[in-house]
Amino acid sequence: MKRNISNVFANICSMFVLIILSGVLAxxxxxxxxxxxxxxxxxxxxxxxxxxxxxxxxIVKLAHGPIASLKWPAMTMDFRIEDRALMQGIKVDDAVTFVFIQSNGDYVITHIKSGK
Ligand SMILES: [Cu+2]
Structure with a gap:
């Protein structure tokens, strides 16, 4: 009887250890x-x-084509420039390809280059 009780106690202890360990892991x-x-x-x-x-x-205003990854139609809108050096050699009326991210509610251009 005594052995049984200590067995039960040991089982309960190891169950608790398992529960705590799996909680930590989760x-x-x-x-x-x-x-x-x-x-x-x-x-x-x-x-x-x-x-x-x-x-x-x-800020750069772009008339962009559809952006499939955002399900955007073509539109004209402002983009923030991550680094002004990106705009070197780019001027108004240039056709560009560009990459942008969404950051703190802004659309931020990370890459832009002339040509298609
Ligand atoms: Cu847009």
Whole structure:
């Protein structure tokens, strides 16, 4: 009888250890999943005609074609420039291909080059 009770106690203890360990493991897996999501930056690609360049504000107005990855139709809109050096050699009326990301509610160009 005494042995039985200590066996039951040992079983309960090991069950608790298992529950705690699996809880810790689950939390770590969740952390890893969140970190992976935060690192994943989705970029979009399009072609456009440059309508205006405002180097002071760091904004370019583009008449862009449809952006399939965002289900956007063609439209004219402003984009923020990640780095003003990207705009070197690009002028109004140029046909460009460009890559952009969504960041803090802005659409930010990360790559842009003349030609299609
Ligand atoms: Cu647009």
């Amino acid at each position: 939390m770590q897996l969740a952390d890893i999943a969140i970190a992976a999501q935060e690192e994943m930056v989705v970029s979009h690609e399009g072609i456009a005609t440059v309508k205006a360049i405002d180097m002071n504000q760091g």
